[in-house]
Amino acid sequence: xxxxxxxxxxxxxxxxxxxxxxxxxxxxxxxxxxxxxxxxxxxxxxxxxxxxxxxxxxxxxxxxxxxxxxxxxxxxxxxxxxxxxxxxxxxxxxxxxxxxxxxxxxxxxxxxxxxxxxxxxxxxxxxxxxxxxxxxxxxxxxxxxxxxxxxxxxxxxxxxxxxxxxxxxxxxxxxxxxxxxxxxxxxxxxxxxxxxxxxxxxxxxxxxxxxxxxxxxxxxxxxxxxxxxxxxxxxxxxxxxxxxxxxxxxxxxxxxxxxxxxxxxxxxxxxxxxxxxxxxxxxxxxxxxxxxxxxxxxxxxxxx
Numbered sequence: 001x002x003x004x005x006x007x008x009x010x011x012x013x014x015x016x017x018x019x020x021x022x023x024x025x026x027x028x029x030x031x032x033x034x035x036x037x038x039x040x041x042x043x044x045x046x047x048x049x050x051x052x053x054x055x056x057x058x059x060x061x062x063x064x065x066x067x068x069x070x071x072x073x074x075x076x077x078x079x080x081x082x083x084x085x086x087x088x089x090x091x092x093x094x095x096x097x098x099x100x101x102x103x104x105x106x107x108x109x110x111x112x113x114x115x116x117x118x119x120x121x122x123x124x125x126x127x128x129x130x131x132x133x134x135x136x137x138x139x140x141x142x143x144x145x146x147x148x149x150x151x152x153x154x155x156x157x158x159x160x161x162x163x164x165x166x167x168x169x170x171x172x173x174x175x176x177x178x179x180x181x182x183x184x185x186x187x188x189x190x191x192x193x194x195x196x197x198x199x200x201x202x203x204x205x206x207x208x209x210x211x212x213x214x215x216x217x218x219x220x221x222x223x224x225x226x227x228x229x230x231x232x233x234x235x236x237x238x239x240x241x242x243x244x245x246x247x248x249x250x251x252x253x254x255x256x257x258x259x260x261x262x263x264x265x266x267x268x269x270x271x272x273x274x275x276x277x278x279x280x281x282x283x284x285x286x287x288x289x290x291x292x293x294x295x296x297x298x299x300x301x302x303x304x
Contacts, residue, residue, distance in 0.1 A: 005240055009283075012232045013248050017255020019225040020083075020092035020099075021263070022217040027084045029214045031203040035221070036080035037194045038205065042222015043076075043230055044187035047180065050231065056181035067173040068182065069189055075166035076190035076226070079159035086159065089152030096253040098156035100134045103127055103247050103286065105164025110241070113168050122285050130250040130282025136275025167245060170237050179234035187226060247286045250279050 026035045059065070087095050104127060174182060198204055210218075236245045 002239075005236065005244075008232050008236055009248050010251065012229055012236070013251030013255045014258075015224050015229040015232075016248065017096070017252045018259050019221055020087070020096050020252075020256055021259055022221040022225065023084050023087050023095075024092045025213050025217040026221065027087050029210055030205045031201070032081050032084035032088065033194065033198055033201055033203040034205045035084040036077070037191070037198045037203070038218045039080055039221045039226045040076060040187055040191040040194055042219065043226025044184065044191045046223050046227030047184040047187055047230055051178075051180050051184040054180055056178045056184070058181065064174075065189075067169075068185055069193075071166055071169055071174060072186045072189040073193065074162045074169065076186060077193045079162040080190070080226075081194075082155045082159035082162070086152040086155035090156065093253070093256060094153070095156050096256045097134050098153060099160050099163075100131060100250050100253060101157065102160045102163045102167075103130070103250065105161045106167050107164075109164050109168040110171075113172060126282045126285025128282075129278050129285065130247070133275045133278025133282055134250060134253050136278060167237065171241075175238065179238055180231060183230040183234045187230065244286060247283050250283050250286075254279055 023035060026038075030038075083095065083099075086098075107123070107127060207215075233245070233248075236248075
């Protein structure tokens with residue numbers, strides 16, 4: 001990965017780390033379906049404006065729109081409902097750690113569906129170390145399963161599985177197109193999918209009754225997490241492997257700790273420092289480019 005890719009990975013993690021905080025605030029005042037709907041609305045508006053400014057070329061091929069619809073369902077519509085649904089039962093920190101299982105799902109699907117993406121021993125070690133590091137950051141008490149929390153954990157794992165499917169499906173069917181246009185179209189398509197659900201379930205938020213925190217969280221979730229973040233994510237998918245792009249989820253819990261420390265005023269637990277180091281090292285192993293050994297014949301030629 002180039003330096004620009006790593007910077008994009010960190011920025012994306014910072015934005016998506018804050019998303020769990022936004023969702024937790026919103027889910028107290030509106031349904032999970034409404035949270036997903038507002039998130040997609042903000043993303044469609046922001047990325048759509050950028051696509052218009054850039055005069056992105058609109059594809060008219062039916063196959064493209066079919067593939068984009070499948071991708072929109074697994075990358076946005078379904079997980080954006082599952083995540084707030086999960087956070088009704090589990091804390092944001094636990095949601096973040098379960099979300100970090102995305103690289104595991106992505107690696108599995110990539111191994112099966114993408115011939116050029118294989119799991120080396122180094123990548124496997126990076127995935128394992130990253131997950132162990134995330135568990136240390138969050139703390140063992142967050143791993144407890146009791147009552148309705150189990151249901152929330154299953155919802156969150158379902159969302160992570162959807163992200164893994166989406167990352168691999170994108171590289172298999174949509175790679176090479178205009179990233180900004182696809183980001184805009186994906187948000188619009190997912191928003192169109194969710195609108196009938198919101199209306200059918202009578203989940204349209206009563207905006208006048210929302211608190212200021214819920215309003216600002218809605219803007220942050222839509223504009224940042226589904227707007228600007230999606231542009232960065234699509235750009236990463238175009239330039240790195242599906243497993244590498246999904247590794248951003250390892251940094252998301254670290255980002256969540258940062259936001260809770262600076263915004264919510266929570267105290268930093270010294271026990272998370274070893275976990276932070278393991279997360280960083282795990283991401284490094286996943287993204288490390290193997291050294292190319294010089295061919296023996298090339299050495300022989302140089303010595304002649």
